Amino acid sequence: MVVYAAQGDARRSLSSLWRGPADGSKPGPKPGLSLEAIIDAAIAVADEHGMAALSMRAVGERLGRTAMALYTYVPNKAELIDLMYDKVLGELPGDYPLDDGWRPALTAWARDTRAFYLWHPWVLQVSQARPVLGPNEFRMLETLLRILKETGLDVQVLRGVVGAVVQFVRGSAEVIADARRASRDTGVSDEEWWYTRSPVLEEVAPDFATRFPLTTWLGGAEAPTDDECTPYLEREAEWNFTVGLDVLLDGIEATVARSVG
Amino acid sequence: MVVYAAQGDARRSLSSLWRGPADGSKPGPKPGLSLEAIIDAAIAVADEHGMAALSMRAVGERLGRTAMALYTYVPNKAELIDLMYDKVLGELPGDYPLDDGWRPALTAWARDTRAFYLWHPWVLQVSQARPVLGPNEFRMLETLLRILKETGLDVQVLRGVVGAVVQFVRGSAEVIADARRASRDTGVSDEEWWYTRSPVLEEVAPDFATRFPLTTWLGGAEAPTDDECTPYLEREAEWNFTVGLDVLLDGIEATVARSVG
DNA sequence: CTGGTTTCTTTATGCCGTAAAGTGCCGAGC
DNA sequence: GCTCGGCACTTTACGGCATAAAGAAACCAG
Numbered sequence: 001m002v003v004y005a006a007q008g009d010a011r012r013s014l015s016s017l018w019r020g021p022a023d024g025s026k027p028g029p030k031p032g033l034s035l036e037a038i039i040d041a042a043i044a045v046a047d048e049h050g051m052a053a054l055s056m057r058a059v060g061e062r063l064g065r066t067a068m069a070l071y072t073y074v075p076n077k078a079e080l081i082d083l084m085y086d087k088v089l090g091e092l093p094g095d096y097p098l099d100d101g102w103r104p105a106l107t108a109w110a111r112d113t114r115a116f117y118l119w120h121p122w123v124l125q126v127s128q129a130r131p132v133l134g135p136n137e138f139r140m141l142e143t144l145l146r147i148l149k150e151t152g153l154d155v156q157v158l159r160g161v162v163g164a165v166v167q168f169v170r171g172s173a174e175v176i177a178d179a180r181r182a183s184r185d186t187g188v189s190d191e192e193w194w195y196t197r198s199p200v201l202e203e204v205a206p207d208f209a210t211r212f213p214l215t216t217w218l219g220g221a222e223a224p225t226d227d228e229c230t231p232y233l234e235r236e237a238e239w240n241f242t243v244g245l246d247v248l249l250d251g252i253e254a255t256v257a258r259s260v261g
Numbered sequence: 262m263v264v265y266a267a268q269g270d271a272r273r274s275l276s277s278l279w280r281g282p283a284d285g286s287k288p289g290p291k292p293g294l295s296l297e298a299i300i301d302a303a304i305a306v307a308d309e310h311g312m313a314a315l316s317m318r319a320v321g322e323r324l325g326r327t328a329m330a331l332y333t334y335v336p337n338k339a340e341l342i343d344l345m346y347d348k349v350l351g352e353l354p355g356d357y358p359l360d361d362g363w364r365p366a367l368t369a370w371a372r373d374t375r376a377f378y379l380w381h382p383w384v385l386q387v388s389q390a391r392p393v394l395g396p397n398e399f400r401m402l403e404t405l406l407r408i409l410k411e412t413g414l415d416v417q418v419l420r421g422v423v424g425a426v427v428q429f430v431r432g433s434a435e436v437i438a439d440a441r442r443a444s445r446d447t448g449v450s451d452e453e454w455w456y457t458r459s460p461v462l463e464e465v466a467p468d469f470a471t472r473f474p475l476t477t478w479l480g481g482a483e484a485p486t487d488d489e490c491t492p493y494l495e496r497e498a499e500w501n502f503t504v505g506l507d508v509l510l511d512g513i514e515a516t517v518a519r520s521v522g
Numbered sequence: 523c524t525g526g527t528t529t530c531t532t533t534a535t536g537c538c539g540t541a542a543a544g545t546g547c548c549g550a551g552c
Numbered sequence: 553g554c555t556c557g558g559c560a561c562t563t564t565a566c567g568g569c570a571t572a573a574a575g576a577a578a579c580c581a582g
Binding site: 010011014015017018020127128129130133135138139141142145146149155156157158159160161162163164166167168170171172174175178179181182190193196197200201204205208211212213214215217218221224236239240241242243244245246247248249250251252253254255258 | 271272275276278279281388389390391394396399400402403406407410416417418419420421422423424425427428429431432433435436439440442443451454457458461462465466469472473474475476478479482485497500501502503504505506507508509510511512513514515516519
C-alpha cells in the first residue's frame, strides 16, 4: 500500500519544527527519549564525524537505544535532518547594528555566517530545494533582510541581492568544508596531496604551460598573508573570501547608487 | 594489509584522465568493454536518474555486465565519478569573443555554465575539495581566465573574483537543481508542496507576520516575468540570477575602476 | 484487574561498494 | 602445437544503510 505524503505529513513536520504544546498524559511506558534529545544527539554525531557518519544507528547508539527507537519520535531520517538544521541555525546571531550603515553590518553578517558553516559543515549538505520552514530559518532570513533593507533597494532587486549574497557565503564556506573533509577522510593533507600529484601531472601533461598559460600564470601567484600557521589552502580561501565579498558589496553599492540617481 | 594511496594511485588517476597511449597486445580475452564506454554509460545513468541512482550495479547493467566487471577498468566508484566529471566538462564552450569587452563575454559564460549545470545537475554534487586535475577542468578555468584577464585586474584580486563568480553560478544552479530533484523524487510539484504547507504554517505560527515582517514583505512580491509556462520557482530563480549577476558584474567594474584610478 | 495504547527491540528485506575466489579465454614461449 | 600465466568477467559473500513488520513489556483509563 502507498501512503501519499500530504496534509498529514506537512502538519506533523511543521508542528515538530515549531514545537507545539506537548500532549497530555497518555497510556504506555514513560518515554525514555525526547525529540530534543534525539536532535541534539544527531547534531553531535554530525559535528563530530560528518554528515556521512550520520546514521539512525549512530544516533540511537549515542542515546543507548537501537536505531528503530528513534522512529517513535521522528518519521524518517530526512525529517530528522530538517529538525537538526533548523535547530542549529538558532546559533546564528540575530541582530547587527546599523549605525554605520548596511555595509559593515553585511560584512559582519557574511563573516559570522561563514564561520557558522565551518563550525557545522554538515549544514551545507542539507538540500536547499524546499525550505524547511522552521522558525530559525526565517529568523536567519529576517536578520539578513533587516540589513539589506537599509540599502533602500526595490523589493525585486533585493531578492536577487539576497540570493547572490547567500550563494557567495555558502559557496565560499563549502570550498573549505570540502577540503577539510577530504583531508580528514583520506588522512592526506592538502600539501601532501598536491606534492604527490604535481610531478605526475607534469609528466602526464608535458605541454601544460603552453596549453593553459593563464592557469599557469594564476597558479604561480600565492595569496598574500602574514599568517604562516594555517594551511595554504585555507589562507588562500580566506583571501578569496575577503576580496570576493568586497567586490560583491561594491556591486550592491553601485546598484544602490544607480537606483537613486 | 593496508595499501597507502600514494604515488601509484595518483599516477593511475592522472593517466586515466589524460588518457595516455593504450598498452600493446596482451594475453587474455579481448576486452568487451572500454573505459570510454563505462564513463559514457555512467554519465547516461546520472543524467537520466540522478547521482543517487548512480551505482556500480546500474552502470554495469546498462552495459550488460555485472557491477564487478567495471573494476577491471576503474579502481573504484570515486574515480569513476572523477572521470565522468572531467569528460562532461568537455561539453562547455571553450571560447568567448572579447570584441565588446569582458562584460558581455562574462555574462555569456555565466549563462552557459549555469545551463550546463542544469543539464547535468549531478556535476554539482561532485566535491569541490581537491580538483580532479583533468584536462577539461583546466580548460574551463582557462576559458574563464581569458575573459577575466581582460579586466586588467591584479592577479591576487583576480583570484578572489574568479571564486566569487564561480560560487555565484554554481550556487544559482544548485538551487534550481535541488528543486527539480525534490519535485522528481517526491512526485510533488513546488506549487503543490507550498499549497499544502502554507495554511499549516499559518496555523502553527499565527504570529508569523509580526515576528518576521520583512520576510512577509519579501514573500509578497513576485518576480516579474512575461512567461507563464515555467513553474513559479524557476521563474523566480531566473530573475534572481539575472539581477545577482548584474550586481556582481557591477562590483567587478567598480573594482576595476578603483584599481585604475 | 483488564484492555488498549505506547515505547522500544528483534527480525527481515533490499539496496549499496567492493573483497575474494572461481571460470574460461587467449597470446607468448617452448 | 601445447601449455602456462595473465586477463576479462562472474559468482558469492560481507558489512553497512534505511526502514517495514511484528513482538515484548510498561503503563493509564475504565
